[in-house]
Amino acid sequence: MKDWKIHLPKPSLLSIIIWVAVALLGGLAWSLIALAQGETINAIWFVIAAVCSYLTGYRFYALYIQRKIMRPNDLRATPSESHNDGKEFDPTNRVVLFGHHFASIAGAGRLVGPVLAAQMGYLPGTIWIIFGVIFAGGVQDMLVLWYSHRRRAKSIGAMAHDEVGRFAGGLTSFIVFIMTMIVLAVLALICVTAMANSAWAVFSIGMTIPIALLMGIYLKYIRPGHVNEISAIGFILLLVAIFGGRWVSESSFAHIFMLSPTALVWWVMGYTFFAAIIPAWILLTPRDYLSMFMKIGTIAVLAIAVVGVRPDVTIPALTNFAHNTDGPAFAGSLFPFLFVTIACGALSGFH
Numbered sequence: 001m002k003d004w005k006i007h008l009p010k011p012s013l014l015s016i017i018i019w020v021a022v023a024l025l026g027g028l029a030w031s032l033i034a035l036a037q038g039e040t041i042n043a044i045w046f047v048i049a050a051v052c053s054y055l056t057g058y059r060f061y062a063l064y065i066q067r068k069i070m071r072p073n074d075l076r077a078t079p080s081e082s083h084n085d086g087k088e089f090d091p092t093n094r095v096v097l098f099g100h101h102f103a104s105i106a107g108a109g110r111l112v113g114p115v116l117a118a119q120m121g122y123l124p125g126t127i128w129i130i131f132g133v134i135f136a137g138g139v140q141d142m143l144v145l146w147y148s149h150r151r152r153a154k155s156i157g158a159m160a161h162d163e164v165g166r167f168a169g170g171l172t173s174f175i176v177f178i179m180t181m182i183v184l185a186v187l188a189l190i191c192v193t194a195m196a197n198s199a200w201a202v203f204s205i206g207m208t209i210p211i212a213l214l215m216g217i218y219l220k221y222i223r224p225g226h227v228n229e230i231s232a233i234g235f236i237l238l239l240v241a242i243f244g245g246r247w248v249s250e251s252s253f254a255h256i257f258m259l260s261p262t263a264l265v266w267w268v269m270g271y272t273f274f275a276a277i278i279p280a281w282i283l284l285t286p287r288d289y290l291s292m293f294m295k296i297g298t299i300a301v302l303a304i305a306v307v308g309v310r311p312d313v314t315i316p317a318l319t320n321f322a323h324n325t326d327g328p329a330f331a332g333s334l335f336p337f338l339f340v341t342i343a344c345g346a347l348s349g350f351h
Helices: 013-034 046-072 094-103 111-121 123-152 156-163 166-197 200-222 227-249 261-277 284-311 332-342 343-350
Strands: none
Touching: 013 046, 013 123, 046 123, 046 284, 094 123, 094 227, 094 284, 111 123, 111 166, 111 332, 111 343, 123 156, 123 343, 156 166, 166 200, 166 261, 200 227, 227 284, 284 343, 332 343
């Protein structure tokens, strides 16, 4: 089957002017961020640099990869269509699928890593996060998904086995397994620490499970294809769960949701096992889609708050901790610990 060529209309003068303006504004923001030595810089320039860089990268670099390497064809059946079993392979609305993937990779590591790396100054982490996403993380995610799609939804280990050999495939699978276990352990520790002895957190997060089950059943059997309806229902119920958590935490039965770290570990393990053995469309996919509202909403609120308040960044662009192995958060110099600390935030789903 020959791939369709992507025919793009000739850019208009207005679009050229807009993209030149975006590039110039982004360049100005980066100049102020990089050249502010010994001076405070307004945080709004970080938002402008990130937005302009991401827009430019999405419009030009991502499109270049799509046209020159991927060359997608809408007539090519996806694994969810060719292997539809109603469990792991189930045709899903692209908006829901985006939310599922976004929530799967946008975990706590994206928040913790940059905070820890701030001991080196704001400049190394800012450069690595923004350009790492454009040239590494986003590209890796997109190409691995595309390649897996062309290989009947095989895993990285299975694809390495087919293309390189048995030893490479086994080694890749082993490395992925070990890294996944480490990442899950760290994220579980972070989640358990944040939720321990907090009735508000346990109730609000726990309520996303029945809400997701309702969304999955509604979209599968009650109103198939009506994503807008289930999005509105899920969003409203999510807000109720969040604000209702405060009422629960102040109620007489708050002690029911006051779980110890050990109890939370068992609950998290039980949920993980339960979510893994049932069809993805029942819980995993709708819950990730539900989580997307919270994560994108948080990012949007933070960006709007920075633009509205316009706070000054008081930490220097580069600190002494970038050059030595002694730091308040962790011991390690800029190379290689910057790239290890913000691995998730810049390289996205490489692990």
